[in-house]
Amino acid sequence: MQIRPLYISPMGRGGVDFGIQNITRAVRQAGLRPELLRLPESYNFLPGLIPHSLPPGWWQGFDLVQGRSRVAFSLKATGLPVVTTVHHLTTDPDLQPYSSLAQRLFYRLVEARYDGLSVAYADAVVCVSRFTQRQVEQTYGRADSLLIFDGIDTAVFTPTPGLVRRDDGVPVAPGRIRLLFVGNRTRRKGFDLLPQIMDRLPDDYVLYYTGGFQGRETKPPHARMVPIGSPDRAGLVAAYQSCDILLFPSRLEGFGIAPAEALACGRPVVTTNAGALPEVVDEGQSGFLVARDNVAAYAEKVRILGEDAALRRRFAEFGREKVVAQFGYEQLGEGFRALYARLLGLG
Missing domain, CATH: 3.40.50.2000 (Glycogen Phosphorylase B;)
Known part of the structure; x- marks a missing residue:
């Protein structure tokens, strides 16, 4: 069976946006058939609208669905296994002094809730570093997250x-x-x-x-x-x-x-x-x-x-x-391939 993951990613303006593109490329190199569905940036702030804004049955033909922790909770409506990736938690106290008042309010009142729901509801939680893994356990109490480092295409990013x-x-x-x-x-x-x-x-x-x-x-x-x-x-x-x-x-x-x-x-x-x-x-x-x-x-x-x-x-x-x-694509693609096979009971 050739696993078909569907990645849902509202457009962003930083490393998280590049991270999902790296995952897509890496799992394709690992022999899977991923599809990345990009959505308008506004869905980062209103992810609950995602299931209702797409055509009926938009998830059909895929084996599982995946999104960052800001949006993944909204994907449970598909009935497919849900994987979420946690890149960082904006509730980190060290971040607060460097955030505006509006940002702090959004992080505390909105994004922390989104992250918490995704971490709680997802069938699998993937963290991109040990630091983030510790944060997820300390903040949300989930101790079974999987560490898969962010990946770099070392065939493209090369020395002269x-x-x-x-x-x-x-x-x-x-x-x-x-x-x-x-x-x-x-x-x-x-x-x-x-x-x-x-x-x-x-x-x-x-x-x-x-x-x-x-x-x-x-x-x-x-x-x-x-x-x-x-x-x-x-x-x-x-x-x-x-x-x-x-x-x-x-x-x-x-x-x-x-x-x-x-x-x-x-x-x-x-x-x-x-x-x-x-x-x-x-x-x-x-x-x-x-x-x-x-x-x-x-x-x-x-x-x-x-x-x-x-x-x-x-x-x-x-x-x-x-x-x-x-941190190359091999560890990234193989890490997700093994996770998906386990979730789908493929050994």
Whole structure:
């Protein structure tokens, strides 16, 4: 039997949106026949409408249905086995200081309820990191979740030959050392810290950053910060390969897709010793982990890497090897294939 999972995913503006695309690609490589049904972004906020907004029998022909924890509870109406993926819990107390009042109210009054219903109702709960797994047990009391790390396509996110930096993946800008930030321009991602970090770095360090996942494009907040828009997958690979170091001062991550992608491309990472990031980046082996909000420490670690090409290479080689072994599509696709076979009684 060739298993047919149906993935329901309202469009998003961050890593969770990329995560479901990675799952789809990985399980297809594992020999399954997945289908990804994208819905308007509004269904992230009103997921209870999903079963009533699609044509009658929309789930027919599939063996099971899957969605992130914000929406999965609404899929029980199909009568199929339901799998939910938990990427992070917005009820985490560490996130609250970096959220607006409106966000905190939504997290507490709405999203926490959605997450709780999905975790309670799902036939299987998948967590993308050990950190998230602990949160699910502590917050909702479910202790039988399955760990399947987020997956990176290591056949696409690859180092350049000899780890030589390419020059065609980012705009031309003066700078001996090129840093890269990938993520939304939010406080949770630590975007507000980047200008302060750049102030502490030499004048020949330049920082490229993505933009446009959320909100409007704005003027760069620092003279040596250069926006690169919202690159597609090929453009993102080119950006990693064209820079020397990923600077990712995120305050909290349920996994850390950008650091994993950077390591897959052979680029060391300076990030935060928080959330699931220490599961992705190994301190002193593939990058440096810094205390949350410690601007001076971020700058110090970036400069250490920037001034030591041999260290960058050593970190890059270790990081690439780890991502291939632990976070590639093989573990992602096989993890879900085995889960689905168990749920469907296929051994």
